[in-house]
Amino acid sequence: MKKKIGVYICHCGGNISDYVDVEKVRQAVENEGGVFLSKTTMFACADSNQKDMVSDIKEKQLDGVVVASCSPKLHLLTFRGVAERAGLNKYNYVHANIREQVSWAHSDNKTGATEKAIHIVKAAIAKVRNAESLEPVKVQSTKAVAVVGAGVAGMRAAIELAEAGAEVFLIEREFFVGGRVSQWDDLCITDETGKELITRLYDRVMQHKHVTLFTGAEIVENKGSVGNFEIKVKVTPRHFKLQCSGGELQKAIDVCPVEVPDEFNFNITKRKAIYHNYPSEYPQLPAIDMKTCTRCGKCEAVCNAVDFSQKTEYLNIKVGSILLATGFDPYEPPKGEFGYGEIDNVITLPQFKRVIHYNDKRLIWQGKEVKNIAYIYCVGSRQLNGDNKYCSRYCCTSTIHTAITAKNKYKGIHNFHFNRGIRTYGKAEVRYDESSRLGDVYLQSFEYDPPVVEARDGQTFVKIKDVLTANKELEVAADLVVLVTGMVPRKDNSIAGLLKVPKGRDKFFNEIHMKLRPVETVIDGVTIAGASQGPKNIMESMNSALSAATKSFSLIDSGELALEPTVAVVNKEACEWCGKCDEACPYSAFEKVEKDGKMIAKVIPSVCKGCGMCLPVCPSNALELIGLSDHDVESMIDVLIEKDTV
Amino acid sequence: MAGGKVNNSPKILVFSTEKISDPAIDMAGLLKLHYPPTVYTIPVPCSSAIKPRWIMHALEQGFDGVFIAADGTDCPYGESCTTKTGEIVRETMEQLKEKGMDPARLKMAAICSVCSEPFVKHVKSFAEYLGKEKEVNAVE
Amino acid sequence: MQQENRKLNFDVLVVGGGIAGGESALNLANLGYKVLLVEKELSIGGKMILLSKVFPTLDCAACITTPKVSEIARHPNITIFTGAEAKNITKKGEHQFEAVVLKKPRYVVVEDCTGCQLCEEACPVSVTDEYQYGLAGRKAAFIPFSIASPRAAAIDIENCILCGACERACPTNCIDFTQTEEEVLVKIKSVVVATGFNLFDPLKIPRYNYGKAKNIITSMQMERQLAPTRPYNTILRPGDGKMPDNIAYVLCTGSRDKSIGNPICSQICCMYSIKQAQLLMGALPMADVTIYYLHIRAFGKGFNEFYAQAQDMGVEFVKGKVGKITEKENGNLMLRYEDIEAGVVKEAEHDMVVLSVGVLPNMEISESFKTEKLALDPFNFVNQSDVLASPAKTSIEGVFVAGTASGPMDIPDSILSGGAASAETTSYLRRASL
């Protein structure tokens, strides 16, 4: 039982003290059993207060500490650190959340908030009174990282990790690397094309002996946790031998009778079941899409590199950390949205980029030359009624860039931009300015009054009430309507479920904290990068990829991890091995051992995750979780139910 | 006691989960979504770690209700969580019935990490129910 | 002044102790590299430590910055020089740099100062406080602000009259007028440039009458009024101390304006103005807030939702270009603006105007590089030599850039950019040891 507990109650610069009378809270708890010192402070987390706490703990020999401030998700570790620096074992620290769950939640009721804060601080004191010093459980961690997705973000992260000294497994679901960027020709910001950038990154990936690239590969199973994830990777064969001479390959493609829409070109062209995306892609080896291949054997007959005997392989790999860079999908408008799928000269921006790629001298769509292009912005983003409330960030800039490209590449192009307020943020603003100078026409509406696309008399019209000309109704006859589709999460994002990575309101992967821990997830050891976390352009994807690589690497760098010692323990007297705990534990953390002539359960601390699933199943109540014992919980309950003091 | 409006609201103990529902409850505060200040939380690692005896203890000591903000299918410790938490609720309700206590004083709902609004709705309607029960009991 | 020469060795020199430089320094220190962090101001934390709450989550800026700052301050692998500037940075070869760091005297022994503020009380000289962006006064002996790191006094020698009052008041005798400027020669293996941005000075747009009309303030001044470490305990018009109830924001002040030489968008001012508007609605429930904008750049994660939230709260958004601001006798302000939706020029009266000033490059650091030139981009930010594949790379191998030194960005992006710079530095340093 502790006798010298220090209690610190934070104003949080008004965030708390505007609604909770912190001085009253202090007075209410100063005479609680074991409390030796109680203080209020403007910012508990500020360096000066931390220093004060350290000297209090040292000088007054405090044996337990409570800070009542913001959520423990923000500062539990901060104050545990304070305890440690003062020489007090950090498990003698208990955190009380009186901001998120008190002052902010009850800003409408100051008396109630103050009362609740008092109870919560008392409960924390009750808990710290029983607290014991604990030592972390040390585990070896594997100095390897699995990077999922070989788009620009994944490849860049893989390079960085390898250069820092980690073993890297780069796992790409498609048969070819590069992700979305390989689908774009010219990019904004620089003169480099998407393919050139991918080539550059791929070369660096392949140079590294510490990067192993798997294509056609996916994680299908995951066991273990930070430091030691055991993943199972399913590698689908491309049914091609490594060596093959180009001539026969083209023959094989020619003879393949199966034609399917080519997703690489966003279905504006078709490809065969045996295919490659573009001539110089990586790896430079075609693949057979077994989902559509009819096994007719025609390709095998003309090309001896085709190999139908290759089998799906499953590899078990052990890694210390997993970095997710699975990217995004372009929004696919439902049939009828702005005429998409109904009027044949309505296409999406990604499709338009492919159309430009395939048209050299003149811009032709469906046999007709295109002169007037109407771009409709924010399709699938900034939805008033749909789920996608967010702005997709890249698209204003990318559309303007593409419009300028079209104008420079073909003669006589007129661009009409039907936007909702152009968001060429930062340096991209000069592109917007440039396009205006080139004569592009901008027409604007708001979310609630979008433009309308109509097919009439063999022509397609886009109509808008233009904000920029005092809401005049204007109409443009367009040869091509380009829907500026936003970014949405990958359709198949099952990897999130497999790894238990949470998603945000926008359904992209969610970070723990946008500013404090922007590339980490609540699942220890799993980091996120690139557009899988939310819309990003390439530079922003790179920054997050490099940051995530740093975080993943620092986890595994030392080869050893200190894990939380808050694991389950078995009461040897009470346990009568029935095996129920063993059944309940999702991690197989139990062993059956003999002790004093009877069989009992034993917990392996490095395997136990401290989930507590075993606790309620034990018929003899022989299991407790350290830090959450019956005594801990029940003494907190006893205090929380006490009568109000104010 | 001075008639603060607070003290009449039923006291509810919420068992939240550290990684999933507690962040949602935090966010309810961040978004200033109000709920009665007589709602207290004790975070646990996972909703299938809650011992029925803790729930019984809370209800017997004077909490009007216990709300389990369960991990649901989002549980970082595996899919078995939903059934396990369900089992805990079933078992506790049985104990309540045996003791002649209203099993509706225990409530459970899955609260995902961004389910702030559903959380507030749940505790508000639970508080309303418990408040009515309290009145009825007071009259009796 | 006497000069003293010292020689020190580190792995990395990080120039600039804002959030971006801080993030880089921490990542590198956590991997075991020895870091020297040089900060020009008296406290680390950059602009962020002085902000109120931050978009789009509305966390309080101090709550996020202070723990990072204190983690940096006590990290065994990080040495911090505040009140210091990196002057001559020369590249001697790959993984060999030398820098001369000029440490200005603080006239206070930081280790001994307890931050008791007795010197402040004793000092008879009052001047305007630059950390409150001129909204309040401070003494010549002063602690920069309450959450500064280090939280220690400093003597503003330019305004000090050498009366010695502070020296007598100090209980720990930590005031030391014999301190002199020090030049420290440091040897490092690589450099991270995180020197941040400058704010646009609205005096450059005379038609807005900033500086003349008292109730026109900049967004940074409003930020200080809203911050927990604010100068007044509420929101006031500086002209007469009245609580405003009809506040206007003028966006794009000093941005997207070729006439003042800055064609680019500052990328943060739309969002911080929307944030301030929301905070004002909270602090002054009766007040009207109108935002005059050209385009609202609510592009990042959660931003558009944040914008919608402001509209729902009743913040007025007017698509309009403000031409001129004039002061009325009662201190109120007349805004002449082109209402773009209506297509006419209108006038509106407000009792306080906030100019949402833009982000300008801080170019001085490029002059510190002596042998090889640190190239700047067309807008005078540090040039990113491989912006698509290695955004932190600069024109000099071994010198990396972090945060707003390379262009406008918000805090999350600055932190990611800081992370990227530390990653590139790590692999550069690793090549040295191979």
Ligand SMILES: Cc1cc2nc3c(=O)[nH]c(=O)nc-3n(C[C@H](O)[C@H](O)[C@H](O)COP(=O)(O)OP(=O)(O)OC[C@H]3O[C@@H](n4cnc5c(N)ncnc54)[C@H](O)[C@@H]3O)c2cc1C
């Ligand atoms: C039309 C358009 C134009 C654009 N133009 C530009 C531009 O000019 N400049 C610019 O800076 N940005 C541009 N962008 C943005 C750019 O495309 C993105 O920033 C970039 O693609 C993000 O890279 P990423 O690696 O995060 O994701 P992606 O490119 O989507 O790559 C993700 C990779 O992960 C793989 N993957 C997904 N799930 C799994 C799984 N479960 N297992 C294994 N692998 C998986 C995918 O197959 C893919 O290879 C544009 C975007 C669009 C839509």
Ligand SMILES: Cc1cc2nc3c(=O)[nH]c(=O)nc-3n(C[C@H](O)[C@H](O)[C@H](O)COP(=O)(O)OP(=O)(O)OC[C@H]3O[C@@H](n4cnc5c(N)ncnc54)[C@H](O)[C@@H]3O)c2cc1C
């Ligand atoms: C009014 C306002 C409100 C804002 N609100 C928000 C918000 O709500 N949310 C958000 O995300 N962002 C916001 N921002 C943006 C945010 O301030 C920046 O993104 C962030 O501060 C950038 O950090 P930095 O480290 O790059 O630069 P800075 O903060 O500028 O830090 C640079 C540091 O380097 C030092 N330095 C400069 N030159 C030298 C030199 N030669 N030698 C040594 N040191 C030097 C400076 O003193 C400074 O400490 C706001 C900005 C403003 C102006």
Ligand code: SF4
């Ligand atoms: S970037 Fe532009 S087009 Fe894309 S969603 Fe945002 S505002 Fe709309």
Ligand code: SF4
């Ligand atoms: S707490 Fe129990 S169920 Fe959970 S991992 Fe540990 S032993 Fe297994």
Ligand code: SF4
């Ligand atoms: S962010 Fe908004 S206010 Fe700032 S320059 Fe860009 S458009 Fe103007």
